[in-house]
Amino acid sequence: PSAGAALLEYAARVSEFRNKLSTRFSLLADIIREADHWARREKVPAIGRAQVRKTLKTREFLYNLPEEKIDEQILQGEILMRVDGTATGRINGLAVMDRGFYAFGRPTVISAQAAPGSEGVVNVERESGLSGEIHDKGTFIVASYLQSTFAREFPLSIHASICFEQSYTEVDGDSASSAEIYALMSSISGIPLRQDIAVTGSVSQMGQIQPVGGVVEKIEGFFAVCRKVGLTGNQGVMIPHQNIINLILSDEVQQAISAGQFHIWAIRTIDEGIEILTGVEAGQRNAKGLFPVGSVNFQVEKRLREMAKATKAFDN
Numbered sequence: 635p636s637a638g639a640a641l642l643e644y645a646a647r648v649s650e651f652r653n654k655l656s657t658r659f660s661l662l663a664d665i666i667r668e669a670d671h672w673a674r675r676e677k678v679p680a681i682g683r684a685q686v687r688k689t690l691k692t693r694e695f696l697y698n699l700p701e702e703k704i705d706e707q708i709l710q711g712e713i714l715m716r717v718d719g720t721a722t723g724r725i726n727g728l729a730v731m732d733r734g735f736y737a738f739g740r741p742t743v744i745s746a747q748a749a750p751g752s753e754g755v756v757n758v759e760r761e762s763g764l765s766g767e768i769h770d771k772g773t774f775i776v777a778s779y780l781q782s783t784f785a786r787e788f789p790l791s792i793h794a795s796i797c798f799e800q801s802y803t804e805v806d807g808d809s810a811s812s813a814e815i816y817a818l819m820s821s822i823s824g825i826p827l828r829q830d831i832a833v834t835g836s837v838s839q840m841g842q843i844q845p846v847g848g849v850v851e852k853i854e855g856f857f858a859v860c861r862k863v864g865l866t867g868n869q870g871v872m873i874p875h876q877n878i879i880n881l882i883l884s885d886e887v888q889q890a891i892s893a894g895q896f897h898i899w900a901i902r903t904i905d906e907g908i909e910i911l912t913g914v915e916a917g918q919r920n921a922k923g924l925f926p927v928g929s930v931n932f933q934v935e936k937r938l939r940e941m942a943k944a945t946k947a948f949d950n
Contacts (some may be wrong), residue, residue, distance in 0.1 A: 636683035641665060644690065646852065646883040665689055682726040687885075697736040699829060704740050705862055714801055714828040715743055716861050717869060723821035725911070727798070727813040728852035728871070729805075736745075739848060739855030741832045743799040744810060746817035750944040751793025753820070754781070758797035766806025776814050779904070780840045786923075786933045791945035792938065794818055808892050809835040809846035815904055816911055823933035827911045828871040831899070832856040841904040845876035850883060857887050857896055865890065870897030872907055905931075 641662060656662070669685040676685070689798035707713040715726065728742040730737055755777040757767035765773075773796065781790045796814050798805055805873045813833040821829045834852050836844040853871045860869045877902055883891075890896040905916035908930050917929025925932035 772808030
């Protein structure tokens with residue numbers, strides 16, 4: 635029975651939904667055959683959860699050389715990444731590397747810089763030919779969000795750049811668009827972001843967080859890096875609330891969450907996310923259309939106004 639339960643958990647994980655099971659029966663049958671091999675080697679009378687877990691761990695070991703190399707580069711400082719403290723204009727995004735027969739997630743640093751100008755939001759990956767069409771769309775939505783949220787009564791006069799640091803392959807998908815907004819807001823306002831939280835989630839022009847794919851691999855990828863660097867008890871991942879139904883996490887991650895060593899935040903809006911990342915109130919417009927003084931949105935709008943004035947003065 636324990637093996638049957640473990641197999642059902644695996645079938646749900648393959649389907650990527652907690653309320654569905656995979657019908658890839660040939661894949662499930664392979665797991666049973668390999669688990670039977672381990673049961674015979676260990677001379678136990680029946681396949682149990684331990685043999686199913688050993689099968690999955692052995693498969694993971696056979697495929698995870700790229701993961702090991704990335705982790706080595708992070709630990710040795712070749713990949714510049716922090717999983718504690720705070721930083722301005724930097725955030726840990728989450729990417730999935732899919733090799734067809736095996737997929738895994740790892741964090742990637744997303745940085746943003748902002749100054750007065752008229753170029754708008756520049757996607758460094760696009761300028762260097764490493765951005766896919768969907769990622770380009772996500773960047774345009776980032777610029778549109780800034781325009782619709784802050785620059786209502788003045789022109790958006792900004793020269794901002796968004797970059798995936800130490801990324802040398804094509805980037806696609808819009809699942810990093812919320813992280814790009816957070817990094818850009820931090821750069822504009824000067825308010826630092828927590829580096830012990832990794833972020834995934836696409837965003838609408840109205841600031842609503844939208845679901846993404848590969849959320850399980852992303853969470854487990856960041857957890858793996860944090861565990862090797864050292865768990866602090868404050869680290870975790872921020873995901874869209876719609877992705878809760880996709881969470882079929884490994885035993886290690888579940889145990890860490892239960893022990894309070896790792897956390898998952900499920901959010902609905904950019905404002906919710908920026909408050910978690912900064913510890914500062916996001917701020918809502920009052921009846922006069924003004925953000926509360928000292929809020930993140932107030933600081934962003936104030937700086938954008940200053941940029942608009944500086945750009946106009948320079949043009950004149």
